[in-house]
Each structure stands twice: as structure tokens, then as C-alpha cells.
Amino acid sequence: MSNLTAFESEEQDGYIKIDQYNQKQVEEIASYYPAILRAIGENPEREGLVKTPERVAKALQFLTHGNDVDAAEVLRSAMFEEEYSQMVVVKDIEVYSLCEHHMLPFFGKAHIAYIPNGHIVGLSKIPRVVDAFARRLQVQERLTNEIRDCIQETLKPAGVAVVIECKHMCMAMRGVQKQNSVTTTSAFTGAFQNDVTRSEFLRLIMASLD
Ligand SMILES: Nc1nc2c(ncn2[C@@H]2O[C@H](COP(=O)(O)OP(=O)(O)OP(=O)(O)O)[C@@H](O)[C@H]2O)c(=O)[nH]1
Ligand SMILES: [Zn+2]
Known part of the structure; x- marks a missing residue:
């Protein structure tokens, strides 16, 4: 279980089962939602909404469970001595925050x-580190820096590069209502502060950039 988050139990039939909720926290979060539903003019007693407080509570717990993940420990659990000293790139990692x-x-x-x-x-530990920091209340800039710092401080590589591109629903569904804008953030350490190395990385991910 050591590499699994609170929401993952051992692999069964090739899938990670997401089934471990903190029932006490689910009940507490759910207890606020009938009042919120009433405040937006809904009837929390109607059939479709009866279980909504519990569903929302479970969703919120899942979407913030990164708070309980020790991202450095995730990396430490699978570090191997190896003489390979070229760039390792993992690109197109989905981010949901x-x-x-x-x-x-x-x-x-x-x-x-x-x-x-x-x-x-x-x-696999690199996407797990992304998830550990993404599954929290975040801003994209801090998410970017936290991933960089965790990899740099734990693995102590010669350099780390992180580029994140995201659409923000708060800018699309409400507020300024811009449906197509994408925000790009980046953070670099060590060798990636050198133009040549950074350019090589950017060239390798170029096809993926929006
Ligand atoms: N820098 C940064 N800003 C973010 C991020 N996510 C949301 N925001 C912004 O946070 C800001 C909050 O601004 P406020 O003026 O306090 O909130 P608001 O009145 O709801 O702002 P509008 O979205 O412009 O309607 C908005 O400009 C959002 O676009 C993020 O990851 N990074
Ligand atoms: Zn927002």
C-alpha cells in the first residue's frame, strides 16, 4: 500500500479501485450542503438531490486528497542508482486541479x-507527484513550483524543468468568459537555466504545446 494514496486500494482486475473515503469528513462536508442547496433556491429533499450532499462531499474529498499525500515519499519509494545522465522527459501528463x-x-x-x-x-512517480500537488486548492504558479521543488530536493538531479498549460474554468464558465485562453507556467532549476538545455527540452515538448 505504501505508494498508494488514501483513495487507492490494491490493484484489482488491472484497475486501481478508488474507494477509500474518510467517512467522518464526508459526513461533515455533506452536512453543510442542504443549506447551500436551499440558499441557491433548490429543494434538497427532491429525489435527484437527496444524495447530492454526500456525492459532493466525496467528490471534494477526492479532489483535495493531495493534501494527505507526501510527494517526496512517493519519489523516494522508487529511486534507483543509475549512471544515465541524459534528459528524461515525461510529457502530456494530465492535470486536474x-x-x-x-x-x-x-x-x-x-x-x-x-x-x-x-x-x-x-x-510513474512523476505523474503521481503532479497529482499530489494538483489534487488540492491551488494556483497554477504554485503548482508548477511545488512540483519542481519536490523533484529537485528529493531526487537531487542536475536540473528539473516543469511546463504546465491549463484552461481555467473560472475564466471560461463565469467572470471574464474566455473559452479558449490557455495559461502556461514554467519553472526550471540547474542545467535547465542554461539556454541550450532549456531549448532542447522545449523542442522535445513543442509538438505537445498548444
Ligand atoms: N495567477 C493566477 N490567478 C488565478 C488562478 N486561478 C484563478 N485565478 C485568478 O484569480 C483571480 C481572483 O480575482 P478576484 O478579483 O479576487 O476574483 P473575481 O472577482 O472572481 O475575478 P474575475 O474572475 O475577474 O471575475 C482572477 O483573476 C482569476 O482569474 C491561477 O492559477 N493563477
Ligand atoms: Zn478561479
Whole structure:
């Protein structure tokens, strides 16, 4: 279980089952929703809404469960000594997060690279680190920096590069109502502060960039 988050039980039939909710927290979050439903003019007793407080509570718990994940531990659980010292790029990692201002989704892709310095990391751990920081109330800039810092401080590579591109539903469904704008953020350490290395990384992810 050590690499699994609170929401994942052991693999069954090739799928990770998402079934571990904190029942006490679900009940507390759900208890507020009948009042919220009434405040928006709904009838929380009507058939379609009876179970909605519990559903919303479970959804919110899932969407913020990164708060309980130790991302550094996720990396440490699969670090291997290896002499490979070229760039490792994992691109097109789906990102789903919630903006901390409106609690509406922002989502898109992360592209991550590092240059090993004696250790490599299990590839799946990179998307797991993305999820650990994304499944919280976030801003895209902090998400970008937290991923960079976690990989740099834990794996201690020769450099880390993180580029994230997201659409923010708070800018599309409400507010300024711009449906097509995409926000790009980036963060670099070490060798990626050098123009040549950074350009190589950007060239490798170019086809994926919007
Ligand atoms: N920098 C940054 N801003 C974000 C992110 N997600 C949402 N925002 C912005 O947070 C800001 C909050 O601004 P406020 O003026 O306090 O909120 P608001 O009145 O709802 O603003 P509008 O969205 O312009 O209607 C808005 O400009 C959002 O677009 C993010 O990840 N990074
Ligand atoms: Zn927002």
C-alpha cells in the first residue's frame, strides 16, 4: 500500500479501485450542503438531490486528497542508482486541479524533465507527484513550483524543468468568459537555466504545446 494514496486500494482486475473515503469528513462536508442547496433556491429533499450532499462531499474529498499525500515519499519509494545522465522527459501528463479562488477546475497538461545525477526515479512517480500537488486548492504558479521543488530536493538531479498549460474554468464558465485562453507556467532549476538545455527540452515538448 505504501505508494498508494488514501483513495487507492490494491490493484484489482488491472484497475486501481478508488474507494477509500474518510467517512467522518464526508459526513461533515455533506452536512453543510442542504443549506447551500436551499440558499441557491433548490429543494434538497427532491429525489435527484437527496444524495447530492454526500456525492459532493466525496467528490471534494477526492479532489483535495493531495493534501494527505507526501510527494517526496512517493519519489523516494522508487529511486534507483543509475549512471544515465541524459534528459528524461515525461510529457502530456494530465492535470486536474481546483483554483483556490473559486474552487472551480483548471485542467490541462504538464511536461516534466530532469537530468539524473546518480539516481533515476520510477517513471510513474512523476505523474503521481503532479497529482499530489494538483489534487488540492491551488494556483497554477504554485503548482508548477511545488512540483519542481519536490523533484529537485528529493531526487537531487542536475536540473528539473516543469511546463504546465491549463484552461481555467473560472475564466471560461463565469467572470471574464474566455473559452479558449490557455495559461502556461514554467519553472526550471540547474542545467535547465542554461539556454541550450532549456531549448532542447522545449523542442522535445513543442509538438505537445498548444
Ligand atoms: N495567477 C493566477 N490567478 C488565478 C488562478 N486561478 C484563478 N485565478 C485568478 O484569480 C483571480 C481572483 O480575482 P478576484 O478579483 O479576487 O476574483 P473575481 O472577482 O472572481 O475575478 P474575475 O474572475 O475577474 O471575475 C482572477 O483573476 C482569476 O482569474 C491561477 O492559477 N493563477
Ligand atoms: Zn478561479
